[in-house]
Amino acid sequence: MRLAHLKRFASILALGVGLAVATGPAAAQQPVQPNYPDRPIRLVVPFAAGGSTDIVARIIAAKMSEILKQQVVVENRAGAGGNAGAAAVARSAPDGYTVLMGTVATHAINPALYTKMPYDPVKDFAPVSLLVNVPNVVVVHPSLNVKSVKELIDLLKANPDKYDYASSGIGTPLHLSGALFESMSGTKMVHVPYKGAGPALLDVVAGQVKIMFDNLPSSIGQIRKGGVIGLAVTTKERSPAAPDIPTVSESGLPGYETYSWNAIFAPAGTPQAYIDILAKAGAEAVGDPAVKARLADLSAVSVGSTPAELDAHVKAELAKWGPVVKASGASINE
Template structure:
């Protein structure tokens, strides 16, 4: 080998070593995990549990930053335009990556093109609940009631365009029934009115309804996931209760900005998987019926695509558009 070729080969080898070293050094400073909702909700809880455990694995602190507003689009938009270096990441949900892109007239980001998927972490069931005074104990009984008097009954949700609103619209569409939608400014006020029998029916996140179900102030008719929730094994699914194929749930996933280097995405994915495999983390997730997934980036990308495809006709049929 000539001297020039030897020098060139050595330079290439040194470059590869340097690149490998640079990749190995990620992260070398604090990482910000943006939660696009206010503190205290289920997404915030999941984020804080994960951030603490990922900090240990990564050797750098992962801090949670709540950036609420525009149904999650404000925080998600901030991450979409952040430096693609892995130091600003997002706790995304069905709202940020499936519903908002379909509902908002002004699109602050492209849910598929503007993010690098990292991992689908958990899925959390929704639950169909009714006031105990409503004379139904099963989904078939509810369907019979709604079909007998189509204009009489209403369901509450946490707001227009929210996953809980659209869970109701999907239910109506697939079951061929009619209910008036009554939107509230959050799940809490909606639950209060269902418990008070102001509105008799609601789709809610299982964690926020579970205490009321156990206390008997709400009656759970069915969960919305394909499988029953481990915390309520006697509550059937909507799919097994007469509406085959019905499936909705809340989910939490990690995203980085688009063009984040693949080795950085891989390191974040590995840290997320380590976190989700921790028995202490698994125990915390079980407390609110969250099912651990800990997917690959590719599986998360496919999941987002499937969620957008599922919700597109629901949003169109419900004629939901927001500024």
């Protein structure tokens, strides 16, 4: 009898241990399906349709659909500077069928800008692939009579707080690109926020504001027409879309670098097998010659990173932008 009781106790103990394991962290992982993906994948763009992130996402999604042999459907979910869509993905089932087209805003700037964040950019997401980088550009009205970043810095240092610079809004990457420029160059300008980059650029072309930090795709047409002067792009290397425009770093402010970027993220807990499949498809999509050419027309530079490389990129961007946001004084309480 004692032996029977011991065996029964051992069975109950084993069952209890098994249940404890099943309800632990490993339970968060979805079971891996060998035929993934076997239905459409939602790619959430956390901004309105027609913007640069949306356009890039649709180009890449179309090619990924071919590669994965399943539709990658773009869904726009705008609001709170990208936070609404990002939070929705963070709360989604980690099954590989809902992913986010994240940006420098959702994963680097907003965490420092918003006093209340609905997600953690590192803990709540599994990085998949950094797809493209999009350069910014420093543009000035021709009447400012400066031809280089060095000349602009000299003018601003001689006239602190005299000149305005336009941006697409408080706390946006374009605003903070200007704030970083001020911090690194020791200059002071007056920030003039607009409701979007389009209206801001129109006023710069009209000469109402003399300086702007803009996305290169938005300004390239006016630069070519002579409506504004493109002093420098903000990336480490010159843009293939505008090879005659030097970088900020090489033309008067060494070490300066800002740019927008687009990357795919999945909810935390998504099986690594799915992450790897998505990362491979994303890298293959942006590496396709036709897709690469279309992205280049938009001044977007194809990357196609590994998940580990995107993870390191996000952490570096968070470390970079946090102090810039703090120094700018920008804060949104939502």
